[in-house]
Amino acid sequence: MKLSLKQNTVVFGCESFVDLSSFILFSRKPDVRRISLDTADFTDVVIPLSGLTSVVAVNWDSQTDYIYWTDVSADVISRARWDGTGQEVHPLSIWPPPLR
Numbered sequence: 001m002k003l004s005l006k007q008n009t010v011v012f013g014c015e016s017f018v019d020l021s022s023f024i025l026f027s028r029k030p031d032v033r034r035i036s037l038d039t040a041d042f043t044d045v046v047i048p049l050s051g052l053t054s055v056v057a058v059n060w061d062s063q064t065d066y067i068y069w070t071d072v073s074a075d076v077i078s079r080a081r082w083d084g085t086g087q088e089v090h091p092l093s094i095w096p097p098p099l100r
Contacts, residue, residue: 027055048084
């Protein structure tokens with residue numbers, strides 16, 4: 001199932017549209033998921049990301065539409081778009097001590 005974000009709209013495949021005005025973004029260690037609270041079934045969708053081991057924190061930047069997460073096993077902070085593209089991995093060693 002392909003997921004992409006365009007002007008506060010998530011597209012699954014090419015047919016269904018879900019407004020992202022209310023959603024929960026969460027992790028289950030090996031993946032990052034999103035549940036739309038605007039749909040009746042509250043189905044969770046796995047964001048297609050690679051190399052995740054132990055994700056413990058997630059966030060979303062509404063200005064750039066990037067998802068951010070930390071992976072404590074890999075000791076990294078990463079980001080990607082809703083559809084999993086543009087994934088970047090940054091070692092925690094590049095951040096100042098309060099963030100390590």
